[in-house]
Amino acid sequence: MQLDPHGVPTVGVAELVADPDAFVLDVREDHEFASGHVPGAVSIPMSSLPSRVQEVPRDRRVHVICRSGARSAQVVQWLNPQGFDSVNVAGGTLDWIAAGHAVE
Numbered sequence: 001m002q003l004d005p006h007g008v009p010t011v012g013v014a015e016l017v018a019d020p021d022a023f024v025l026d027v028r029e030d031h032e033f034a035s036g037h038v039p040g041a042v043s044i045p046m047s048s049l050p051s052r053v054q055e056v057p058r059d060r061r062v063h064v065i066c067r068s069g070a071r072s073a074q075v076v077q078w079l080n081p082q083g084f085d086s087v088n089v090a091g092g093t094l095d096w097i098a099a100g101h102a103v104e
Contacts (some may be wrong), residue, residue, distance in 0.1 A: 008073045009087045013095045022063045028073050036103035062086040
């Protein structure tokens with residue numbers, strides 16, 4: 001894990017793959033999620049997260065992903081001060097697919 005230039009804890013796709021039990025939170029909109037996502041990812045759009053935050057586990061690291069890493073970085077900045085252990089997946093789903101990983 002590294003910190004991005006804004007101090008957001010960040011991992012790459014390779015680090016996500018290395019943790020097969022990772023909780024993956026996809027914060028893209030429903031239509032984006034439906035077009036292809038990391039297998040096993042949980043979909044909670046960024047716009048719905050404040051009302052659904054109780055669905056995010058507090059007892060394990062949360063890998064937050066979006067299309068490219070911008071929205072997910074904002075979500076990590078919002079979650080961590082509330083006591084979550086979350087990290088941004090740099091490059092998002094675009095990097096996941098570019099690395100040749102399967103999507104559902």
